[in-house]
Amino acid sequence: MSDPVLDVRGLAYAYPDGHQALYGVNLHVHRGERVALLGPNGAGKTTLVLHLNGILTAGAGSVAVSGLPVAKDTLQEVRRRVGVVFQDPDDQLFMPSVRADVEFGPANLGVRGPELDRRVVDALDRVGMADFIDRPPHHLSFGQRRRVAVATVLAMEPEVLVLDEPSSNLDPASRRELADIIRSLDVTVLMVTHDLPYAYELCPRSVVLSDGVVVADGTTRDVLTDDALMRAHRLELPFGFDPRTIPAP
């Protein structure tokens, strides 16, 4: 078997103020998988995500991306391989036009000329936003901005897409459109979310992080139907949603 796309071993991290967020996390994600990362607020999900592309450096343990260890001299390549889409698209889209924003990532990697144009158009096509290429981001709707945020990362042709709360603040139609887009991408996905039906719909596998450790790792159906586990880690299904009555997608 080839190297996992994400290989996290014994990862521990404490913030400079002394607050320890991760206590030995193990996580393996293989090529083509879509994995949901679940857990209550403050479980360390965002801290874990920031280790995956080397924004934070492991206190103990290791992170490797397709066999490449995350270290100072590999940061640029790691950030190409791991595309993180942050929760607030206004944080992600900081350039004056959609085109400039989608160009930003690949241009940092040294891509120029027709290849750059191809990547930008291609990435925007994949999220259905090609018609908005010359618009300023702040003139788009929230759902459109989130899709452009996904495109800014797709243009870097990453091996794994990390989505932080992809469905937050979306209206139901935008939420479904984004699900269709995520399903249509042939890329490995790690999705941090509180939206359990969304996790069930999109991710065959779920990992539960609680108090800085992985407490469950299995099929999303098994995780969501384990009442004791769910209760112990402040996870609750929304009213009326019962995965037992819904066939796995």
Add this chain to the structure above:
Amino acid sequence: MGASHGHHLHVHGHSPVHHLPAHTKIVALVTFVLVVVATPRQHAWAFAVYAALLLGVVGLARVPFGHLGRRMVVEVPFVVFAVLLPFVASGPKVQVGPFSVSEPGLLASWGLLAKGTLGVLASLTLAATTEPRDVLAGLERLRLPQQLVQIFGFMMRYLEVVTGELKRMRIARESRGFRARSLGSWPALASTVGALFIRSYERGERIHLAMLSRGYTGRLPMTHTLTATPAQWRLAAALPAAALLTLAAAVTL
């Protein structure tokens, strides 16, 4: 909120003025304004020629005069100062209607008003015919330091986000019965500003993270360099060149 926003300065169009590369227009604007400022104020007819030239450009760009007229109000504080000048300046007095005003003050006031108005009108014309992001690209092309260009760029991008945040905070304040009526409400207003500062600072940190995540190393990548043909430079130079000739004529005649 909308009226204060930069993008409302722009008037979409396809005139020759719109199509000129931004950096040629910026150079033309700066040169034109320098010539206007350098003109001694007693040559009133030279200012009339400048105004005619500038209005010619506005006409060529097909920017509605009403659009520029309304935006000329930014000049008002300046006008007030210029109007007060003849009353407060010293020197020999002249009688204007019922008022006795200072003659050098009157002259200075006229000079300020004429030069200021021409400068504002010229800047508005640039803004009306150039998208804000093109102005930015033009400044970058003219080798303005990257940091400054980046700061302008972020300002443009986040002005609306921050004003939106401020507006939501105001609505939340007023929804709880707050009315800014007296000095007593200043602490609440001050903490709003404080909270906005903290929020913007934190947003800045998150944006930086998002930039690092996409391989940012401290410089914005230059992807498209603006280029101008000699013909475009000549076209852009027409206005400042005509102004310069006028100045030369005014000084030698």
